[in-house]
Amino acid sequence: MGSRGTLFLTGGTGMVGRNILAHPAARDWTVLAPGSAELELTDRDAVARFIEAERPDLVIHAAGRVGGIHANMANPVAFLADNAAMGQNVIMGAWRGGVRNLLNLASTCMYPREAPNPLREEMILTAPLEPTNEGYALAKIMATRLCEYIRREDDGAQFKTLIPCNLYGLYDKFDPKHSHLVPAIIHKLHTAKTEGFDMVEIWGDGTARREFMFASDLADAVMRAARDVAALPDLMNVGLGHDHSINDYYATAARVVGWTGAFTHDLSKPVGMKQKLCSTERQEAWGWRAATTLDEGLARTYRHYLEVTGA
Template sequence: MAKKKLLLTGASGMVGRNILEHPAAADWEILAPSSKELDLTDSHATDAYLTHYQPHIVIHAAGQVGGIQANMAHPVAFLERNTAIGRNIIMAAYKANVKQFLNLASTCMYPRVAGNPLRETMILTGELEPTNEGYAIAKIMATRLCQYIRREDETALFKTILPCNLYGRHDKFDPKNSHLLPAIIHKIHMAKERGDRTVEIWGDGEARREFMYAADLADAVMKAAEDMISLPDLMNCGLGHDYSINDYYRIVANVIGWTGEFTYDLTKPVGMKQKLCSTELQSAWGFSSPTSLEDGIRSTYDFYLNEKKK
């Protein structure tokens, strides 16, 4: 029997590569065009691609991503490019009569002062976090577009997963565009290499974050692809518990074997004080993240070391 066709956007990114490496990927005929093969900012090219290939399902993992520094430095790109990409792929799929679409969004869509844990009903109930507002607005647009399509056509299973912060194999470690955890791995590795006795932390280290191993998100994505009917229309995907910034620095230092001390720059921005997902819907759907933080960091550090050897 012929395999069903799955279109994966963002296949060269961390999430996309973890999906491609997932054992269940072998059950699908996967289309994974590069940005050169399919420019998602070009609506006509995107329409033509979807019309030609007619995938059974689209998993949308593409976008311009980065940490606080990148978001603050390039707000135009984070808003404009991500809005165009989201609109084009969602509408192209809908116009091509693709009935299953899995949109990967972000917990940065939640209001900056929302009570934790963050529940899916809280979106658009308050002001966004300024340090990543452009990216959040683009993700809200794509999520709402999927909801509106579903409202107009109940046969269109256009649904959204909101992953918490992610890390893992194929992450970005360059401080200019990395997220917190890979940035910590790079920073502490370099401190060990140079023999530094101190490493600086932005803020007081008490802000809390929830980071899930990217291969675990791939588990959830492939489970959803097999049964989009049971997936809630909008669902967080996370651990259901979090750690302080200080915890992440300490655990990374233990994994790497760096024994220095931490200093604090209280003038630097730290973003939201806490961003913890409610996992009630996820648990009811039958999924939990299996990888411990220590094991995930160890695997990610091994990947980092292998990449540096290339």
């Protein structure tokens, strides 16, 4: 057994989970990270039996059905139902199974569409959500509230929620049908470079702003929180505290990839919220800051893309 005990990590095969597993501090734990073939998280009874049998000291719930605007709009039922079931099963299974420490990973999608930036934790559920990912957001809100309600009823249950900003990095999905913005940009620009395209299209006018953090930085924050869950605020954003326009991400990625063409904009395409920038006041008071710059993170992600795709 690891020196800190047993850690049950959901979503261990996803981008966030794999970055957590790759973090040096993961070696301090005996990590249980079953894939869906071993443990189906939408099966309440299976999850409860697993937790009861393994008696983990800490649960990190990082699993979820994830995707970009395209995937969310095409599959709203699955994004709501699957994520809600996973959140409820893991959180309630942990509580009923006697687990005292749980870290629930949520999403900035939980914030209202028209919320003023920077997004502060107390703004959740104060106004309507962004329609393009409403199902996913509702599921994440449910899980977050469930942790808060458990805390009200059980003082000893350290069930806390981290709200990461948008993420990219190693182990990301690069298939355009399932990818988020940054890996989609990398794939698009690499294709343009290898195919000799001199023009790349950007959805919308490119002025929408997003806060994308390198996933290994989130893993660092999660593993720091794992050392002392009680010291963590009940609800806390994890982000950079600054953002970039979509045009900036394309321009920086083009430099990293080595593509020198021009951009055009399709103003008919959906772009989501105009800005999603997290307040990092609670995070800064907690004493943590992301270390990876955009140029460094994109370069490392592009190298990873070339390795996994054989491009």
